Each structure stands twice: as C-alpha cells, then as structure tokens.
Amino acid sequence: MANPKFEIKKSSNGKFYSNLRSKGNGEVIATSEMYNAKQSCKDGIDAVKRDASNAEVIDLS
Template identity: 45%
Template sequence: MYFVIRKATNGQFYFVLKAGNNEVVATSETYFYKESAVRTISSIKNEVNSTTDVIDTTK
C-alpha cells in the first residue's frame, strides 16, 4: 500500500491510500495545510506499517 498526496480544486490538500494493485482503499478529508495531511499520514503509518510509501503529486 502507499499514500498519494493531492491538491483539491479548492486548493486544499488530501491524501489517498492505495493498494498494491492501485485501487483506492481510502480517501482523507481535505486539509488547509499540506503539513496537516503529512502529519495524519505519519500517524497512520506509525499505527499500521511504517514502510508504506508516500507519493507527493503536489510538487
């Protein structure tokens, strides 16, 4: 599984958790600050699997 950070049309940030076959497992709420999305991902990774990749498409 891996996380993808995206930017919504309203300018806020959100992330998608995808399975190895690229299917969407979960989509987050939107966050005003990108760092808030990153912190939430870090929290999830600490609880689930710290080796999960993060792909940032907002750069």
C-alpha cells in the first residue's frame, strides 16, 4: 500500500465510521466513533488529519 488510507464504512445499524489503514501492510490502526451522517464522518476524518500531527503522547501506564 503506497499511502495510509481512510475508509468510510456503513455499519449494520446504518451509521457511518472510518478506519485508518497503515501504509505498510494496510492494517487497521484506528477506528472512529459512529456517526449518524456520512458528512459528520468526513468531518471527523478532516479533524484527525488536521490535529493528529500536533498531538501529544501522554503515557498513563
């Protein structure tokens, strides 16, 4: 897989969610919450793309 990819899916209950797949082996590395509207799911993806590069890592273990 050349680049990481977001996949938008529709669950059996009719709600939308996304999976982020790694660029290496295509494994799912993150799954979103469930959204009632597809546009809300897309907005969530945009938020991750915008904010994740600046996210802190806080180890609570």
